[in-house]
Amino acid sequence: MNLPPLIQAFVLHFGEMGSRWGINRTVGQVYAVIFLANRPVCADDLVDAVGVARSNVAMALKELQSWELIRLKHVAGERRDFYVTLDDIWAIVRKLVEQRKRREIDPTLTVLRELLMQSPASEEERFAQERMQEMHGVIELLTGWYDDIERLETERLVQLLSLGAKIVKALDWKDKLFVAKGGRGKSKTSGEGDAGPERS
Amino acid sequence: MNLPPLIQAFVLHFGEMGSRWGINRTVGQVYAVIFLANRPVCADDLVDAVGVARSNVAMALKELQSWELIRLKHVAGERRDFYVTLDDIWAIVRKLVEQRKRREIDPTLTVLRELLMQSPASEEERFAQERMQEMHGVIELLTGWYDDIERLETERLVQLLSLGAKIVKALDWKDKLFVAKGGRGKSKTSGEGDAGPERS
DNA sequence: CTGGATTTTCAGAATTTTCTGAAATAACAG
DNA sequence: CTGTTATTTCAGAAAATTCTGAAAATCCAG
Structure with missing residues (x-):
């Protein structure tokens, strides 16, 4: 790993947090490097900065693209692929929430809806379904609220949060x-x- | 695993989602069983319901207690430990947000504060620090907003979300x-x- | 105390995830 | 085309996590 100390500290932290955030260390570090860079970053830069195999960098880039957290950005006179993060920090937050909702909540909402359609065959199941109904209601309320809020322009959103x-x-x-x-x-x-x- | 079909489906789903949620399969399944049960649940029940080793159940219970998502609840005439989830679904949501904030955000906030104290030694570091500052600002705004909101009584919170x-x-x-x-x-x-x- | 019931701990096995290096594929300049 | 550069794929190695069974510790009634 070959980075200025301040940047390296942040990158290492993102690597450590990676597992808690549901990405792996390399993905976390790669994202951190691109996020902090003041110019588009290519795979070679990342191999150099993070110190892992090129194939691992490729996997990390694919993963970050599947999250839509980084974009390809061509650089004049370069054949290699360069990447940048979403430019605006609020766009990043919105994307993170959107993706985590999609990955961590939507599947459960689907299952809950399926199971709530069925008729309980015992008192035990009836009670369980009641609990599922509560969970479903809360998730609907929260995600519905967010669907509303996410449509606000950033300025409005910040205003609301500040309040x-x-x-x-x-x-x-x-x-x-x-x-x-x-x-x-x-x-x-x-x-x-x-x-x-x-x-x- | 020995559960009514409706309950089993939910428990299996929670197991699968576990890894995305940053807990493991057993922890997810154990939580699901306790959540859906209409009475306090003991380790034996869980071994029976989930079909894993008793020691694994013990680990899962410890983990769930560290999240403060389950509580010990003594049952009349029983020597064994019985567990229940937080009774109110909104209490569960609040606890989840609190814990995930503590585990997934607070450490980063600490690191950001440290790194923002340092003086950048190059233009590269200066730019990186600018990005860190943006990230810090957004996190402060979001967590500050939540600190405010979490103090609301549930009725008020639901009212706000419904709006x-x-x-x-x-x-x-x-x-x-x-x-x-x-x-x-x-x-x-x-x-x-x-x-x-x-x-x- | 003693003995049985229960929970906890932990070393190693099993499983899953991550990472690597090599090979395959793709992109493109000449 | 051909040769060079760049990216992707993937089988197996390495590492991390999860799980088990057995042993240790704890708890409590008598």
């Missing part, structure tokens, strides 16, 4: 003017419902 | 009455700032 829990104060305050008219949640207070169709 | 992006409409609308008075984010519009102290 934090103050948003609730805002809601309180609104409730004082517009008395509850119902909504899609279970609670008795909600928005006035003029901002688009209900979710499924 | 989805409508919340933004509400903000728009508020802005029309109260012209921007600043806030903690970068954006020019924010809450009225009467909901507690600013975050660091």
Whole structure:
């Protein structure tokens, strides 16, 4: 491994975290190098920077492309493939959430829907299905909320995040003017419902 | 493995997903069994249900306790240890987010803070540090937002999630009455700032 | 104490994942 | 075409993780 100390420290950390994040060490390190580079990076650079076999770098690049976290970027006068990360940090966050949702949540949602269609054959199964229903409801609520939020432009998103829990104060305050008219949640207070169709 | 078909299907799915979720198959299956059970579950039950060695069950239980996803629950007239999951599904979600944040984000935040203290020794390092700064900023914003949100009671949280992006409409609308008075984010519009102290 | 029931620990086996080096394939300039 | 450069594939090696069975430790009733 052949990198300036500051960069190397970050790259090594990403390697260590890799397994916790569901990628492997090499994938983590390769991503870190590309993320920190101020120019497109090619496989040779990565072999040099990370110090693993070229074939391993190739695998890592394939994996990162399957996550859509890196893109090919051709460099003038070069035959080799060069890569860059998504330019905007918020685009990266959105992609990460999207992909992890796809890999870690969607399959379970599918299974839950299947199993909730079946009729329980015993009290034991009936109770189990009740639990599955709870889980399904929570996942639907959370992913539905995110589907809504992800469509916001970044500026708006940052605004919302900056507000934090103050948003609730805002809601309180609104409730004082517009008395509850119902909504899609279970609670008795909600928005006035003029901002688009209900979710499924 | 010895379970009713509906339950078995769910348990097997949790086992398969385990590796994507950063736990192993047995831990996933053991959790699923306890989650779906309508009574506290002991190690013997789990050996029977999941069909792995008792020692493996013991490891899985330890792991799940380290996540604080299961609790010991003594059963009248039994010497053996029985376990239950957190009762409320929202408590489970909160715990999951808390733990994954602790394991997957906090270590990186620490490293970022360390590396951002150092002075870059080259243009390459200066640029890298800029990227680290972006990453640090995003993580702080997201985790700060969550710290705020997690304090809400569940009813309020569900209300907020149900609103989805409508919340933004509400903000728009508020802005029309109260012209921007600043806030903690970068954006020019924010809450009225009467909901507690600013975050660091 | 003692003895049985239960849980925990841990060394090594089994399995899975990651990594390598070599060969195959592809891309392209001349 | 042909030769060179670059990328991909893949079988097996290496490493890491998971799992087991046996032994040790713990717990508790009598």
